[in-house]
Amino acid sequence: MAEQLPLTLALDEQARFENFYPGPNGELVERLRGLAEGETGVLYLWGAPGSGRSHLLQAACHHCSVRGGASLCLDLSSPGEWAPELLDGLEGLDLVCLDESWRLAGKADWERALFHLYNRCRERGTPLVISGDAAPAHSAFQLPDLRSRLGWDWVYRLQPLSDADKAEALVYLAALRGLDLPKETAHYLLRRCPRDMATLRHLLRALDTASLASRRALTIPFVNAFLARNPRWQTQAGLFDAL
Amino acid sequence: MTHALWDRCLERLAAELPPQHYKTWISALRAREGDETLHLYAPNRFVQDWIRTRFLERIQETLETVAPGWQVELCIGNPGDGGEGATRDPTPKRTPPSPAPRQATRPPASRVVVREETPNAMRTNLNPAFTFDSFVQGKSNQMARAASEQVANNPGRSYNPLFIYGGVGLGKTHLMHAIGNQILKERPNARVAYLHSERFVQDMVKALQHNAIDRFKKFYRTLNVLLIDDIQFFAGKERSQEEFFHTFNALLEEQQQVVLTCDRFPKEVNGLEERLKSRFGWGLTVAVEPPELETRVAILLKKAQEMEVELPQEVAFFIAKRIRSNIRELEGALRRVVANARFTGREIDVDFVREALKDLLALQEKLITIDNIQKTVAEYYKIRYTDLLSKKRTRSIARPRQIAMALAKELTNHSLPEIGEAFGGRDHTTVLHACRKVQELREQDARIDEDYRNLLRSLST
Numbered sequence: 001m002a003e004q005l006p007l008t009l010a011l012d013e014q015a016r017f018e019n020f021y022p023g024p025n026g027e028l029v030e031r032l033r034g035l036a037e038g039e040t041g042v043l044y045l046w047g048a049p050g051s052g053r054s055h056l057l058q059a060a061c062h063h064c065s066v067r068g069g070a071s072l073c074l075d076l077s078s079p080g081e082w083a084p085e086l087l088d089g090l091e092g093l094d095l096v097c098l099d100e101s102w103r104l105a106g107k108a109d110w111e112r113a114l115f116h117l118y119n120r121c122r123e124r125g126t127p128l129v130i131s132g133d134a135a136p137a138h139s140a141f142q143l144p145d146l147r148s149r150l151g152w153d154w155v156y157r158l159q160p161l162s163d164a165d166k167a168e169a170l171v172y173l174a175a176l177r178g179l180d181l182p183k184e185t186a187h188y189l190l191r192r193c194p195r196d197m198a199t200l201r202h203l204l205r206a207l208d209t210a211s212l213a214s215r216r217a218l219t220i221p222f223v224n225a226f227l228a229r230n231p232r233w234q235t236q237a238g239l240f241d242a243l
Numbered sequence: 244m245t246h247a248l249w250d251r252c253l254e255r256l257a258a259e260l261p262p263q264h265y266k267t268w269i270s271a272l273r274a275r276e277g278d279e280t281l282h283l284y285a286p287n288r289f290v291q292d293w294i295r296t297r298f299l300e301r302i303q304e305t306l307e308t309v310a311p312g313w314q315v316e317l318c319i320g321n322p323g324d325g326g327e328g329a330t331r332d333p334t335p336k337r338t339p340p341s342p343a344p345r346q347a348t349r350p351p352a353s354r355v356v357v358r359e360e361t362p363n364a365m366r367t368n369l370n371p372a373f374t375f376d377s378f379v380q381g382k383s384n385q386m387a388r389a390a391s392e393q394v395a396n397n398p399g400r401s402y403n404p405l406f407i408y409g410g411v412g413l414g415k416t417h418l419m420h421a422i423g424n425q426i427l428k429e430r431p432n433a434r435v436a437y438l439h440s441e442r443f444v445q446d447m448v449k450a451l452q453h454n455a456i457d458r459f460k461k462f463y464r465t466l467n468v469l470l471i472d473d474i475q476f477f478a479g480k481e482r483s484q485e486e487f488f489h490t491f492n493a494l495l496e497e498q499q500q501v502v503l504t505c506d507r508f509p510k511e512v513n514g515l516e517e518r519l520k521s522r523f524g525w526g527l528t529v530a531v532e533p534p535e536l537e538t539r540v541a542i543l544l545k546k547a548q549e550m551e552v553e554l555p556q557e558v559a560f561f562i563a564k565r566i567r568s569n570i571r572e573l574e575g576a577l578r579r580v581v582a583n584a585r586f587t588g589r590e591i592d593v594d595f596v597r598e599a600l601k602d603l604l605a606l607q608e609k610l611i612t613i614d615n616i617q618k619t620v621a622e623y624y625k626i627r628y629t630d631l632l633s634k635k636r637t638r639s640i641a642r643p644r645q646i647a648m649a650l651a652k653e654l655t656n657h658s659l660p661e662i663g664e665a666f667g668g669r670d671h672t673t674v675l676h677a678c679r680k681v682q683e684l685r686e687q688d689a690r691i692d693e694d695y696r697n698l699l700r701s702l703s704t
Contacts, residue, residue, distance in 0.1 A: 092321050
């Protein structure tokens, strides 16, 4: 079986607020936008894998950067090479985003460093965004002070999109690519393909290419023929082969 | 602040570097232009080193293409605070600029100029919002509040040091700020400093690095009021403890006030020197307990008032009944409700709150189950879980069972018949009797009261 690649790494799109379909997460997106624009506060967001945590953190940093701010988006998925001192002084930035914070859980020196960064950011008013895989009280952090602080300011759960939302999201994301994706085609895809947004984004890219090559609109017959030619898109395992 | 030159470099670097590298390292740099040198400021030494070893050559190349002859200087801190007293590179400036081959444009390691933030000048760090007026008093914190007010009205003379301890998010820091604010109100020229213990350690390390330990000592030993939060983080830091010990003694000798907070009783902090523990007990040690329901409601109403939001009382009760562990979580929940109401334009009522907090409430309910309570109580009293559900009526079993029932009533939303059912099919009147009995016993017997509070704490945090 082919090696499973993280889908996010293969994305050719840059993470932006504009290409994130908020669905039920509109309030969260607005809050993040506010923080990237200089509002103060600490925001902890948690959700299932593939729900868009990394996308939103990167989008916030990008938004801050284009406004001339200094920001840092730290992917903590493999902090092996780094030391907790990496978090020193980050409160001097305009926005700090820490992705996959749960990777630090159980590492006492990292937990303390994160706790102190939290305090310094609050004291200085530096916006700090942290992503997690569970609500603060259920996080794997050992330091009670840290768990309690993570629940203090803004805590949001990234709500999963319903199928109706996903169909809307597909139409919306297609429009961003200049594609007209009829709603019925979006529902058709949702009935036949893996329904996580990361896969659906990939599929949309493939359909974009195919539609451009054949100069055909994204009708159900066209998509049907595409899936018949590319059956791997209909299963998760097949998708990984395609990458 | 934007800088044309750096912005142009950024555009190119963003296009050339992998996005993850760019967002992690490059976008964290701040720039200042001056004298054909682009000063780039990293937030800390770690980032500086990372940039130097992995990206500096690339940045220098990019700068060469945008502004031939310019050089990169890598610093630490912020453009605003590194101006004076920075360590300048002693090597002469590279002139004239030449279209040298790639390798030659790489700045040697010695070109990196390290600038540090200057140590903090005297500032109180007090949050003016944390006053005695904005502190909601209840049974759980009335002793701590009274002692704090006493100290604020008579600093250095009543209780010195004042040692406030308790679990996370219960208002210890609020009381500390309130003391500082109150003293400054009466004596605006008083030298008051609030800091987290980590800041004390950091300041000391910086002072040692910069050979400025005398200045450090003078600063701390000439304060009128020293407020240090979370002293448990001194644990294991011997040099800091040593310095703090002397600071502490100097202040007490001069009858200057010291206030400390900790997450536990001083004697229970591991890694803290005995002489410090013993001195912490010289003044007054007071505990802050988790707030009871009425106090939680009062806190919510007060916070809502501060946010200029009308919070119906039944809504405050609804939230307070479900979020019990600490005030931070309570505040977090209220903030979400208010933000959600503003975002959706909906009125705040119980149904709305149930929806807005559904994730949080679901977790709370998942966290505290009757089963969980039974297991925790059995473990606490070192009896078997099945004994709690059995018909046994010996006191060593019956008391824990009654306590578990009372906890189930207090911590869950199950009905009394449901609780009875979960305890081996007992009647709801048995549960009612257990709750009354436990209340009575807690008033009569301090040990039972302590057991109950310990269990409550461990189940709800």
